[in-house]
Amino acid sequence: MKASQxxxxxxxxxxxxxxxxxxQKKLPNEQFIYYGDTAHLPYxxxxxxxxxxxxxxxxxxxxxxxxxxxxxxxxxxxxVINKAPNLPYSFEDIVEVISPIVDLIAxxxxxxxxxxxxxxxxxxxxxxxxxxxxxxxxxHITARATPLLVPLIEDGFLEENALFPVFDRYFQGxxxxxxxxxxxxxxxxxxxxxxxxFDHKLKVLxxxxxxxxxxEAVLQQKELLATSRINEDDYHLSDVTDEFLREAELFxxxxxxxxxxxx
Numbered sequence: 001m002k003a004s005q006x007x008x009x010x011x012x013x014x015x016x017x018x019x020x021x022x023x024q025k026k027l028p029n030e031q032f033i034y035y036g037d038t039a040h041l042p043y044x045x046x047x048x049x050x051x052x053x054x055x056x057x058x059x060x061x062x063x064x065x066x067x068x069x070x071x072x073x074x075x076x077x078x079x080v081i082n083k084a085p086n087l088p089y090s091f092e093d094i095v096e097v098i099s100p101i102v103d104l105i106a107x108x109x110x111x112x113x114x115x116x117x118x119x120x121x122x123x124x125x126x127x128x129x130x131x132x133x134x135x136x137x138x139x140h141i142t143a144r145a146t147p148l149l150v151p152l153i154e155d156g157f158l159e160e161n162a163l164f165p166v167f168d169r170y171f172q173g174x175x176x177x178x179x180x181x182x183x184x185x186x187x188x189x190x191x192x193x194x195x196x197x198f199d200h201k202l203k204v205l206x207x208x209x210x211x212x213x214x215x216e217a218v219l220q221q222k223e224l225l226a227t228s229r230i231n232e233d234d235y236h237l238s239d240v241t242d243e244f245l246r247e248a249e250l251f252x253x254x255x256x257x258x259x260x261x262x263x
Contacts, residue, residue: 001068003224006031006231007215008062009071012041014154014244015186016073017251019097022208023071024233026216029226032233033065035261039238042150043076044119044184051080056087061263063088068224071215072096075118075183079125097185098127100214101207106135111179116143117170118183119150128183142177146170153186156247160193167197180204189251236261
């Protein structure tokens, strides 16, 4: 394994770009290869068997691109990563988006009333709510599946007048929450709208920054931090649509070339 090898990042679509953007900012010398499985989004309503097959195929693709580590930039995919057989990466070479957040929230002492929103797959897995209560019995957890948010974000419905009526339904019972964990990598895209909905009395955890710091720590521990950039980042999608390209350009703040790549 060499420090100059790229880092593989994957998600079902737009959400993983929140993680990628944080990684690019934190680790400017690293090359990233991104795979968005847009042909199968959203992952949150897929069966466990389907998710495992997607994860296996993408992991093998990124390994074929010589990636030194794998960043699972999707909460739903994270729920099956430990169940996927014959992955080309050891668990020490994988950073996912749930464990670092659970570790942080379970050990902090500032917040006790925690809200969690995510896909049906993530919430039903218990990997956030049940794990947090086991680690810290003082925490009061309010968790809810919010499946409509991903297609709204993917389709560009980001205005408050489009989101707030949906929030009215989803956020019933969240009034006492002090901190909200967006347990889907799409949700940081609308964290400002969520905080506005709660009149800024609730803080939305900025999960991409935490994941980027975790990736940096793993690379430092393994002495695999790149010291200079050799190649440009590489972007792949399983299905390229004009809408996705528009949203990706707006979010990343630049135009990038996505290759259509089926795995």
